[in-house]
Amino acid sequence: MSIIIHHLKSDDVSLMEALTTIFGEAFGDADTYTGNRPSADYLRRLLGGDSFIALAALKNGSVVGGIAAYELKKFEQERSEVYIYDLAVSAAHRREGIASKLIEELKRVAAERGAYVVFVQADTGIEDEPAIALYTKLGTREDVLHFDIAIEGNN
Numbered sequence: 001m002s003i004i005i006h007h008l009k010s011d012d013v014s015l016m017e018a019l020t021t022i023f024g025e026a027f028g029d030a031d032t033y034t035g036n037r038p039s040a041d042y043l044r045r046l047l048g049g050d051s052f053i054a055l056a057a058l059k060n061g062s063v064v065g066g067i068a069a070y071e072l073k074k075f076e077q078e079r080s081e082v083y084i085y086d087l088a089v090s091a092a093h094r095r096e097g098i099a100s101k102l103i104e105e106l107k108r109v110a111a112e113r114g115a116y117v118v119f120v121q122a123d124t125g126i127e128d129e130p131a132i133a134l135y136t137k138l139g140t141r142e143d144v145l146h147f148d149i150a151i152e153g154n155n
Helices: 012-027 030-035 040-048 098-112 126-138
Strands: 003-007 052-059 062-073 080-089 115-120
Touching: 003 098, 012 030, 012 040, 012 052, 012 062, 012 080, 040 052, 052 098, 062 098, 080 098, 098 115
Parallel strands: 080 115
Antiparallel strands: 003 052, 052 062, 062 080
C-alpha cells in the first residue's frame, strides 16, 4: 500500500477535519483539535489562503498523518520561512517513513513559494524523542527557548 501526500486546498475540508482528528489523537488532546471545530467556510478560507499549508498522508484514501505549517513572509529580504506547526502520524502507521515523506513534500512546496528554510520546534521531554530523532536526521539542531506570551481576554 503506497502513501499519497496530498496538498490540501479549499475544497478539501473533510480531509482537513480528518487531519485534525489525527492531530488530536496523536497529541492526546482531542478536545483542542476536535472539541470546537471551525466552520467549513473558515477551513475553506484557511486552506485557500497563501499563509497556511496543510499536507495529508493518505493510505487507501484515508488520512493517516499530516502537517500543518505556516509560511512567514520576511521583511528584511524578499523570501519566507515555513514553520511546521503540527506534524503527526497515527500510531498504527508510524515507522513507515510517512513523516519523512511529509517533510520532503513540504520542502518542495516551500521551495515553490520562495522559502529559504523550513523550521520546527520539539519539546525536550522523553515523549518527543522520536520527533527529535526525525528532525535531527533531516536538519541542523539549534537549542533555543520558546515562550508563550498570553494575550488578555484570549485563551
